[in-house]
Structures are given as structure tokens and as C-alpha cells.
Amino acid sequence: MQTTSRTGLSDRSLLALAFLNFFLADARDGLGPFLDGFLATQGWSPMTLGIVATLGGVLGMVATPLFGAWVDASHRKRTLIIVPVVLVNAAALWTLASPGNASVFGGQSATAIVGAIVGPALMGLTLGLVGEKRFSHQVARNEFWNHLGNVASLAGIYAATVAFGLNGIIGLMVLTAVAAVVATLAIDPKKINHDVARGLAHDDGAPGPSGYSVLxxxxxxxxxxxxxxxxxxxxxxxxxxxxxDFSIQLGTPFRTTAVTTGVSQLAMIVMALAAPFLIRRFGLASIFLIGLLALPVRGAIVGSFTNFSVIFPVQILDGIGAGLIGIATPVAVERILAGTGRFNVGLAAVMTVQGVGASLSNVVAGWLTDMGGYGLAYWVHGGVAAFAVAAFVIGRESIAPPHNGDMDATAGR
Known part of the structure; x- marks a missing residue:
């Protein structure tokens, strides 16, 4: 007999949401972190790879607020996840089969545009399923399953590369994409409250503003x-x-990237498990501060040492910083925009602006690497975090407003 949670949400949909986050870890990004290592061994320079990443970032940045408004208005949020997954993986397979200018620039541009809808769609679907009271706790659960999926994917890619080479990578990509689609379809669409999904229990009927006007x-x-x-x-x-750097040094792009990324993902799993307690005990602002402070330490370590073993503390710090920031951001947006009915478009607007920083950084990092080597780029980008910490300290009360019952770790148990 199928049981139901306190929210009235069936276990089937919660289980499907967990599986979706697990398989989406690999299916939403195509080649994801493996792209740079793969293309670097194909003779692509850091500057060119920076241009590729910047182009994708700019296109995604332009598309994201429009897609956020689309998610707010749409009652087909499952479709807004399924279609991008199919298109992103098709573009990745094209790049693997023929890593030329057309597939890399064209495929990554398409990936950036259609992939920009997955984040807002997943957050909107989650909010619509569990409601505002359980949203922050469910975000942490989503992140746990997402990072666990990343670790499983990285282990699978490492094994598939050793056993089958490039064909193993292709087979694994197809498998995870199909699994993500099946998991999405298993979520009961009748359990998605589309008013709650946009951050408004009762829709006022007004047209959603653009991401920029909300911002x-x-x-x-x-x-x-x-x-x-x-x-x-x-x-x-x-x-x-x-x-x-290490793909070129070791000549094994997929296995090297699997190890480096796997370390950070394991750290992110720990952060996803710890986040409910940390926010409940110390507050949302503390989570942001810990995440921001991890970056300058990370840059200093990797900028000071050149042996492969340095990736372990460096990537653990990545898991702490990016992991906590990834959980805290949608929670902060939901609190800031509670009752406005503009959650998804607001989250998309924030993602757009942060995308400006990420996109510009790729070209700067490529230029710094060409000019002074990888060490210079590590030091400069790690040092930038001091400004992020300062900006947060100035506006912490507005950025991370307190909330009654912060991240109740017992909710829904």
C-alpha cells in the first residue's frame, strides 16, 4: 500500500525526485567537467577553452531569466526537464564523435541555452511538490542525491574508460539520460502545486515580471x-x-577528471548531510560565510603546489564552498521573495548575474594561464573571494534573512 507524507505527497513522487536528482547529476551537463580535459588532450589551448566556456555562459545567462519566467507560468515542469536532458546529451555525443569547431562551439552553445532551464525547472518542481515549509530541507536532500549521483557517475566513467574506452563513455551517457527521463515521468504531475511552485499560495493573476525587474x-x-x-x-x-593542468601532465583526461571531480563531490555529499543541522544551529548567514571563505584558501593551496596530491585538499574545499553555496542560494531566494509569486524568475535572475561572473572569469583565467601559467590564475581567482566575503558581510541581513524553524531536520521524517 502506498503511504503518504505529512504534506500529502506520495512516496512514489519523493522517490522519483530522489532518482531524478541522482541521474540528473550526469544527464543535465553532457560532458560537463570532462570537456576541458578531453579537449585539452586534443590540442585545444586554455585561451580557446576559455572562449568556449564564456560563449556558453553568456548564452545561458541571456536565456536563464526568460526560462525562469517560463517555469513560473508553466504547468508542464516535467517536460521542461525532459527536453533539455535529451538535447544536451545529443550535443555531447556530437562533440565526442567529432571534436571540431562546429561541434564544440555549436554543441556547447546549444547545451548552454537548453540547459539553462533545468535549474529553475527543478527548483520550481521541488517547491511545488513539498511546499515552502519543507523546501529548504528538500533542497539539501536534492543536493545529497545529486552529489551521490555525481560520485557514482564519475566512478562509472572511470571504470567504463578503463574497460571500453570512448564507447564506454557514450553508453553511460545514454543510460543516465534515459534513467533521468524515466524518473521525471514517475513524478505524479497531480502532486505539483503550480501556485506554490512559483512562491505564491494564491496566484494574483498578474503577469510575471522579467528577471531583471525582479532583480x-x-x-x-x-x-x-x-x-x-x-x-x-x-x-x-x-x-x-x-x-x-593535470590531464595534460598525466595524459588521461577522463580518469584524471573523474578523480579530481569525485573528491569535491564526496565533500559536497557531506555538506548536504550537514547543512540542515548547520543552518538550524548557526543560521543561513553562517553557511554562506563558510562557503565564501573556503575559496581563498583553495586558491592559495593549489597556487603553491604542483604535484597531483594537492587536488585532495583543494577539491575538498571546493566541495565545502560550492556545496554550501549551492544549498543556501535557493533557500535565500525563497525567503527573500516569499509571498511574491516570483520565486523561479527571481532565482533565474540571480543565476543570470552569477553567470556574468562565471562567464567573464573563463576568458580572464585563459589569459592569465597563457601569460603566467596555471599558478598565476589560481592565485588571482582565489584572491577574488575576499571581495565576495566583503559584499556578503555588508548585506548579510538582507541576503540571508532569518526564518522561523530554520531547516528543521526532523521535517517529514
Missing amino acids: VSTKGLILLAVTLMIFHFGNAPISRLIAQ
Whole structure:
């Protein structure tokens, strides 16, 4: 007999949501972190790879607020996940089969555009399923399953590469994409409250504003976006540079990237498990501060040492910083925009602005690497975090407002 949670949400949908996050870890990004290592061994320079990443970031940045408004208005949120998954994986297979200018620039551009809808769609679907009271707790659960899926995917890619080479990578990509589609379809569409999904229990019927108008009219959202823009300018290129650096040194792009990314994902799993307690005990602002402070330490370590073993503390710090920021951001947006009915478009607006930082950083990182080597790029981008910490300290009360019953770890048990 099928049981039901306190929210009236069937166990089937909760289980399907867990599986979706597990398989989406691999299916939403195509080649994801493996792209740089793979192309670096094909002769692509750091500067060119930076241009590829920047182009994708700019296209995704332009598309994201439009897609956020689309998610707010749409009653087909499952479709807004399924279609991008199919298209992103098709583009990745094209790149693997023929890594030329057309497939890399064209495929990654398409990936950036259609992939930009997955984040807002998944957050909207989650909010619509569990409601505002359980949203922050469910975000942590989503992150746990997502990072666990990343670790499983990385282990699978490592094994598939050893056993079958490139064919193993292709087979694994197809398998995870199909599994993500099946998991999405298993979520009961009748259990998604589309008013709650946009952050409004009772829709006022007004047309949703653009991402930019939401952004410029809410102080907390502006400060959050600026802080994350600076953070991602510093943080975004470091893992890419590490993948390029050690893939070239060791000549094993897929296995090297699997190890480096796997370490950070394991740390993110720990953070996802710890986040409910940390936010309940110390508050949302503390989570942001810990995440922001991890970056300068990370840049200093990787900038000081060149042996492969350095990736372990460096990527653990990545898991702490990016893991906590990834959980705290949608929770902060939901609190800032509670009752406005503009959650998804507001989250998309924040993602757009942070995308500005991430996109610009790729070209800067490529230029710094060409000019002074990987070490210079690590030091500069790690040092940028000091400005993100300062921006957060100035606006912390608006960025991370307190909430009664912060992350009740017993909710829904």
C-alpha cells in the first residue's frame, strides 16, 4: 500500500525526485567537467577553452531569466526537464564523435541555452511538490542525491574508460539520460502545486515580471546576486584549470577528471548531510560565510603546489564552498521573495548575474594561464573571494534573512 507524507505527497513522487536528482547529476551537463580535459588532450589551448566556456555562459545567462519566467507560468515542469536532458546529451555525443569547431562551439552553445532551464525547472518542481515549509530541507536532500549521483557517475566513467574506452563513455551517457527521463515521468504531475511552485499560495493573476525587474527592485536579491557574481568569478575556472593542468601532465583526461571531480563531490555529499543541522544551529548567514571563505584558501593551496596530491585538499574545499553555496542560494531566494509569486524568475535572475561572473572569469583565467601559467590564475581567482566575503558581510541581513524553524531536520521524517 502506498503511504503518504505529512504534506500529502506520495512516496512514489519523493522517490522519483530522489532518482531524478541522482541521474540528473550526469544527464543535465553532457560532458560537463570532462570537456576541458578531453579537449585539452586534443590540442585545444586554455585561451580557446576559455572562449568556449564564456560563449556558453553568456548564452545561458541571456536565456536563464526568460526560462525562469517560463517555469513560473508553466504547468508542464516535467517536460521542461525532459527536453533539455535529451538535447544536451545529443550535443555531447556530437562533440565526442567529432571534436571540431562546429561541434564544440555549436554543441556547447546549444547545451548552454537548453540547459539553462533545468535549474529553475527543478527548483520550481521541488517547491511545488513539498511546499515552502519543507523546501529548504528538500533542497539539501536534492543536493545529497545529486552529489551521490555525481560520485557514482564519475566512478562509472572511470571504470567504463578503463574497460571500453570512448564507447564506454557514450553508453553511460545514454543510460543516465534515459534513467533521468524515466524518473521525471514517475513524478505524479497531480502532486505539483503550480501556485506554490512559483512562491505564491494564491496566484494574483498578474503577469510575471522579467528577471531583471525582479532583480533591481529587491535589495536582498541585488546583494545576493552581486556576492555570487564575485564568488563565481573567482571559483568557476579553478576546477576547469585543474582538469586541464593535470590531464595534460598525466595524459588521461577522463580518469584524471573523474578523480579530481569525485573528491569535491564526496565533500559536497557531506555538506548536504550537514547543512540542515548547520543552518538550524548557526543560521543561513553562517553557511554562506563558510562557503565564501573556503575559496581563498583553495586558491592559495593549489597556487603553491604542483604535484597531483594537492587536488585532495583543494577539491575538498571546493566541495565545502560550492556545496554550501549551492544549498543556501535557493533557500535565500525563497525567503527573500516569499509571498511574491516570483520565486523561479527571481532565482533565474540571480543565476543570470552569477553567470556574468562565471562567464567573464573563463576568458580572464585563459589569459592569465597563457601569460603566467596555471599558478598565476589560481592565485588571482582565489584572491577574488575576499571581495565576495566583503559584499556578503555588508548585506548579510538582507541576503540571508532569518526564518522561523530554520531547516528543521526532523521535517517529514
